[in-house]
Amino acid sequence: MTTQEKLSSSVMGTYGRFPVVLEQGKDGVCTDENGKSYIDFGSGIGTSSLGYCNETWTEAVCNQARTLQHTSNLYYTKVQADCAEAICKATGYSKLFYCNSGAESNECAIKLARKYSFDKYGKGRHNIVTLVNSFHGRTMCTLSATGQEVFHNYFFPFMEGFRYAEANNTDDLRSKIDDTVCAVMIEYVQGEGGVNALKQEFVDAVYDICGKRDILVIADEVQTGIGRTGTLLAGEQFGHKADITTLAKGIAGGLPMGACLANEKCANVLDKGSHGSTFGGNPVCCAAAKAVIETVTADGFLSEVRAKAEYMRKKLAEIKGVKSVSGLGLMIGIELEESTAFETANKALEKGLLILTAKNKVRLLPPLNITYDDIDKGIEILRSVIEGKEN
Numbered sequence: 001m002t003t004q005e006k007l008s009s010s011v012m013g014t015y016g017r018f019p020v021v022l023e024q025g026k027d028g029v030c031t032d033e034n035g036k037s038y039i040d041f042g043s044g045i046g047t048s049s050l051g052y053c054n055e056t057w058t059e060a061v062c063n064q065a066r067t068l069q070h071t072s073n074l075y076y077t078k079v080q081a082d083c084a085e086a087i088c089k090a091t092g093y094s095k096l097f098y099c100n101s102g103a104e105s106n107e108c109a110i111k112l113a114r115k116y117s118f119d120k121y122g123k124g125r126h127n128i129v130t131l132v133n134s135f136h137g138r139t140m141c142t143l144s145a146t147g148q149e150v151f152h153n154y155f156f157p158f159m160e161g162f163r164y165a166e167a168n169n170t171d172d173l174r175s176k177i178d179d180t181v182c183a184v185m186i187e188y189v190q191g192e193g194g195v196n197a198l199k200q201e202f203v204d205a206v207y208d209i210c211g212k213r214d215i216l217v218i219a220d221e222v223q224t225g226i227g228r229t230g231t232l233l234a235g236e237q238f239g240h241k242a243d244i245t246t247l248a249k250g251i252a253g254g255l256p257m258g259a260c261l262a263n264e265k266c267a268n269v270l271d272k273g274s275h276g277s278t279f280g281g282n283p284v285c286c287a288a289a290k291a292v293i294e295t296v297t298a299d300g301f302l303s304e305v306r307a308k309a310e311y312m313r314k315k316l317a318e319i320k321g322v323k324s325v326s327g328l329g330l331m332i333g334i335e336l337e338e339s340t341a342f343e344t345a346n347k348a349l350e351k352g353l354l355i356l357t358a359k360n361k362v363r364l365l366p367p368l369n370i371t372y373d374d375i376d377k378g379i380e381i382l383r384s385v386i387e388g389k390e391n
């Protein structure tokens, strides 16, 4: 039996998988079971932010795994404290809650926002406005928060308390706001929704409207966070800091971790017994996240990310058959004139390049420390696929 057959016979078929069995990786390149190598422009789904088996990251993970792989949150660990301190210091947030995924960090944000409002105003101010085309996760609550009809299927009943406003439409947003709303939740760049950045005026309006009514702003930075867009948080580029920011994907370089960050006014809303996670703040994941944070915030790292992003975007825009290039930093969407994104991804795979898709777009989330050499090689493959040339 091949690995594909074995896996399909024992793992639920919830994913459309590319026909490749990946075996190992180093930095920006991975290798399949037949020894064929691939430049990786996806880094998982933006998770392996420092590429495969980065030296510093691997060292931190292995050391921690050999020392203390887990303890419950009934006890303290130094690595959990150090990691939280590093994240809070780097982002300017007061406190965080550790969990294990993007959906969980959004669940935490939603609970926090509702309790903030309940503590201050009592019952009835529980509604949360999210945006059309958003993506916030796969749990029942975060599916309900996700503003895409395709996700609101099969699993009825979905959760009450979510309203969807059109992105970049301030009038529509205003019409969804009333005295029953406790929070507005946004992605600065909608990732799964098609790699579309919000307009500055709209983001300004969100903060303005919310600020006047003590409505919390939740920034879902699960995909945009930790350097992906060229700043540590994407919010910095819009000149705003949300009351609550959620992180996951790239935060621990490929190990499962989520974090819900709260500013001063939200820092103590979730108190003893009101929330929890068995695995949240796992020492190995914290050691990994600490290595990622220290690397990404080191002098010059983020300016390199911005330079590489600019370089990639320029080269991509020059490819014949590319209609537009969207997103921010190394979160890149490519709209094609003819071929579909999925076809392009399959052809790229054949030629030794891993890419992602989002709706009708090709989506690139390369490792933040990708080399110019790998960028050039990957773009050359992508060019040959998009321009339809055999080489």
Ligand SMILES: *Cc1c(COP(=O)(O)O)cnc(C)c1O
Binding pocket: 100, 101, 102, 103, 104, 106, 135, 136, 137, 138, 187, 191, 192, 220, 221, 222, 223, 248, 249
């Ligand atoms: C991926 C993603 C999520 C869900 O993260 P999981 O770790 O799969 O639960 C939530 N929000 C955004 C913006 C994402 O990109």
